Amino acid sequence: MGDENRTAAEATARHIEDLILEGSLRPGDPLLAERELALRLKVSRPTLRQGLKLLEQRGLLVAEAGGGRRVAPLATSFTDPLVALMASRAEVVEDYLELRATLEGMAAGLAARRASDLDRETLAGCMRRIEAAHDAADPHAEAEADVDLHVALYEASHNVVLLQIMRALSGMLRRGVFHNRDTLYARPEVREVLRRQHRAIHDGVMARDPLAASAAAEAHMRYTRQALAEIAAAEARLDVSLRRIEGGSLTPR
The missing domain is CATH 1.10.10.10 (Winged helix-like DNA-binding domain superfamily/Winged helix DNA-binding domain)
Structure with a gap:
């Protein structure tokens, strides 16, 4: 050449x-x-x-x-076995959600300052999908629109490092690496809270109010963290109850 x-x-x-x-x-x-x-x-x-x-x-x-x-498909700096190991530890899931609370708040604040008209249109489209899926009681479609709204938020931040990091995390979220979104969206009362929270993030960006957008994003992640912890605790209690009924599967029935 x-x-x-x-x-x-x-x-x-x-x-x-x-x-x-x-x-x-x-x-x-x-x-x-x-x-x-x-x-x-x-x-x-x-x-x-x-x-x-x-x-x-x-x-x-x-x-x-x-x-x-x-x-090329998105990769992360982690090998697959390490990601699987991380996802198996409850304390790592907590760390993941803690990190996302900070980065989501940052992304929302930047988006409120920097979003172009096209960014705002994309964000609004995601919010319409969330509303439509919510009204149709379609948890899977609502969960998919949820992730797309967050990706649109990262794109609207116009920070390429933040965008690529958060795209990697959102890819893990779609695959249920750190937690299964279906556990959240299977509960109607949780879905309603999530819908309102996504609306608050959307409205903060649309109003070009960085403080409101950032606060709404951080509150959303705090709620997600708390809801997942409560769901995990409830499932653990149910497991104990089932084991008691079954005698720990070690006694004749």
Whole structure:
């Protein structure tokens, strides 16, 4: 590869890297076909291929069987076994929720200051989905809209480090790594509180009130932490009761 071609390929790769970093290209997003992508980026197809190859080598893009490419799945700095180990310890789940309370408050405050009109429209769309799922008594759809609203909040913060960290955490949340959202959304009284709390976060951002948005986000995470602890305690009591009935499964019945 000549110096001129290498420079053009590096510039192409850098442009795509910037889109990934700022969150415009998201983990798992498919790229356009080469022909259209080259036109969009205003580069030749050989230069595009060289730039894409650089990104594949850096682990930012993955090639697919049909010849397409997509943004690599989001990874974290943890190996899977370590994540599983962390998630199995109640004290780590507490630490996770404690961290999220601080970062969610920060994200909401920044979003109230920095959100663009498009960010606000995305946030409003997530809130409408939460309301619709709540009215339809669809806990799974409401839980999915919940995570999407928080991701929209991180994007609206326009802090790329915060965005990428919180995207990793939200990915773990979708997979139920630290706690199962269904345990929250299975309880109608909890779902109602969560809906009101999400509305308060949304309204604080829309009003461009950083203090209100931040306070609402932190209160939401404190409630989530408390609700999960109470649910876990209730389940533990139920387990004890069942073991008593069954004689600890060690006595003849």
